[in-house]
Amino acid sequence: MMESSSALDRIKCHMVGFQRDEFVVLKLPLVPGIRSRVPEGAMLTFRYLQRGRLVSFRSVVKHYAATPYSLLFLTYPKRFEQHDLRREQRFTCNFPATLHFLDRDYKGLLLDLSTGGCRFFFDDQAGPPPPNLRRGSKVRGEYRPPNSSSLEFQAEVASLEGYRTTRTVSLRFGEDDMPLPPDLADFLLETQVLLDRMYALGNEL
Secondary structure, eight states, rough: EEEETEEEEEEOOEEEEEETTEEEEEOOOOOOTHHHHHHHTTTTEEEEEEEEEEEEEEEEEEEESSSSSOOEEEESEEEEEEEEEEOOEEEEEEEEEEEETTTEEEEEEEEEEEESSSEEEEEEEOOOOOOOOOOTTTTEEEOOOSSOOOEEEEEEEEEOOOOOOOOOOEEEEEOOOOOOHHHHOOOOOOOOHHHHHHTTOOOOO
16 A cells, blocks of 8 residues: 555555565556655555555655556565564464365365464365365364374364465364464474565565
8 A cells, every 4th residue: 555645545555576675566547636645755655564564664755657557666664564464473373274164175275373263275077175164164174293293173264365366265163173283383483484584584575
């Protein structure tokens, strides 16, 4: 989302690419008055979501080209500010998993995991995902960490955002069901620390 001091509304844009320490290129919608909102030399604020965090940065407009595509060229940000939107630390993972819903089994992957919930990806090659899955639906599941036996959990559907296109669903564990053993938590924490270092070295965007 792009914000400027001269406009009260926010404009949704898409990142095309960037070169670290040099520039960022964004694609803007062709809305009325867009050119006047991005004059060369203007300082703009941008915000986006990344792995459960709200990231913001400020950049200076270098050039705007309306044709053949609506592209905005910016200076590379000097710093990024991050705010965690989740109550629990959520760890990135790729664990084979199975979800049980209405007497059927669905194969897939756990994409992230925390003490409060997880995100599950349905494998299309193993069959279509359930069409009657709803927010609040009760499910059971199991996942298999590396060099470990399967761990079971019970959960309910917390969010179906993007479910039809990405085949992913966000699940919330019950209050008494936190399937995150200490050794697995340590493994995920170490992995996440390394990922954060990798992003800090040039993959912030």
